Amino acid sequence: VYIPQQQKHHQHQQGQQQSQSQHQFINIKRFGLNFFRSFYLMNGENMGKEIIEKLMKLVETIRRDSISDTCSEMFQLAQVLICMIRELEEYSEGELEFENFFLQCTWKFYEQESQEEIIGDLSKYLKYAWSRMEYENEIICGLLSPITRDKLMRCVRERLISDRMGFLFPKPMGTSLRGLFQASDRESL
Numbered sequence: 001v002y003i004p005q006q007q008k009h010h011q012h013q014q015g016q017q018q019s020q021s022q023h024q025f026i027n028i029k030r031f032g033l034n035f036f037r038s039f040y041l042m043n044g045e046n047m048g049k050e051i052i053e054k055l056m057k058l059v060e061t062i063r064r065d066s067i068s069d070t071c072s073e074m075f076q077l078a079q080v081l082i083c084m085i086r087e088l089e090e091y092s093e094g095e096l097e098f099e100n101f102f103l104q105c106t107w108k109f110y111e112q113e114s115q116e117e118i119i120g121d122l123s124k125y126l127k128y129a130w131s132r133m134e135y136e137n138e139i140i141c142g143l144l145s146p147i148t149r150d151k152l153m154r155c156v157r158e159r160l161i162s163d164r165m166g167f168l169f170p171k172p173m174g175t176s177l178r179g180l181f182q183a184s185d186r187e188s189l
Contacts, residue, residue: 036084052098055081056105059143063109068139075143082143091145099148103155106136110159118167125167129160 058078061067067075085091085098092099110132117128136156141149161168 033084033087036088051081052085052101055085056102059102059140060105060109063135063140064113066135068135070139070142079143086145092147099145099151102144102148103151106152106155107159110156111163114160114164118164122168125164129164132160133157 055078058074058081062074062078069075070079082091082098113132114129117125120128133153133156137149137153141152144152
């Protein structure tokens with residue numbers, strides 16, 4: 001195939017422009033990370049914790065409002081900040097241990113929210129628990145490192161199911177799962 005010299009030159013220039021724009025993006029990203037790192041180092045651990053606390057407020061808002069649009073500004077901001085924390089090696093190690101803090105905040109969030117939901121009836125609570133576990137698995141896990149998925153889902157299951165066994169399986173027969181099993185009421189199940 002014969003490509004005229006002028007067309008070859010144009011293709012070469014386009015390739016160089018694309019390469020330059022990728023290089024500029026990488027430089028801007030590197031600048032941002034270096035700025036964030038130096039800002040964190042100059043202002044100490046307290047500033048890093050404050051940034052993470054604000055990030056967790058953002059994640060709490062995403063959870064509370066059940067934002068599932070991963071293109072929303074709030075979601076993308078959280079995603080970028082968590083990515084920066086990962087690249088600064090403050091995710092699961094380092095002084096901040098973001099992953100542990102994230103899991104603790106998740107635990108507290110579902111402790112409070114599930115306590116409010118437990119007031120309703122059993123079937124409503126089970127629907128709530130199922131939808132929240134799906135939400136965490138499909139949406140919130142997208143913000144995090146893949147190594148956190150199992151830890152996060154275990155945390156959510158424990159908070160919503162294991163820690164609510166007294167509600168799900170109360171001792172006296174009633175509208176609990178145990179009562180339905182004992183009464184052989186399979187239609188209600």
